Amino acid sequence: MDIPRSFRKTLLAHLPYAVNEDFTAADDLAALGLNSMGLVQLLTDLEETFGLELPDELITEETFATAGSLWATVSELVPAGQFSDA
Template identity: 65%
Template sequence: MADPQIPHTFQDALLRHLPYAEASELAPTDDLAALGLDSMGVVQLLAELEDTFGVELPDEALTEETFATVGSLWQAVAEFVPTEPVGHE
């Protein structure tokens, strides 16, 4: 079951980079490396997340721990995502 605090937009982006993910929903504790995220995937995923959420993650936020689980990655991204939806008028 998906964590309601992790947006579907984030999960959809992640799923495109996780070749071993069989579910359409990810749990916060799901291990990204076990689901097939490799170093090239990290670079591609990072670019997609920055584009999707309109943010630029600083280098200090990009640690091995950040990319350990679905939840840890969302926590790092969420810190930089505006609280109001992009395009909100």
Template identity: 45%
Template structure:
């Protein structure tokens, strides 16, 4: 999943440097914009067939690759449990 997230960051969040970033690196400090995070969220929802609830629509939820992966995994697990 990390590879997919990195590819999506490059494609949808205009962050080509994502491939070389540490999983805990701050994506906003690396150049991701708020608009890019929204584009990324929409791509994640489409790719993983999940929906981000309102309480996760914040800067922290998209701040690092590790947090994004953890959040998507939780959303997928919640969907499968339902």
């Protein structure tokens, strides 16, 4: 699964244990340091940066489990072509 650089950069700002943008889609976000406070901040950044609104029913443990699961959810909500840097 290709995760665009712009998404990786936004996500990286909320992962204190990630050294760089080289995390994989399967990497556990909690293991990379995403906690409940970070999740709220990440959600705000994603919504502001990419002009989307994550519906309440998608704000689940499963959505925020891995970089890939979060990307799969976010990619369905942004306009086509928004992530041209994959």
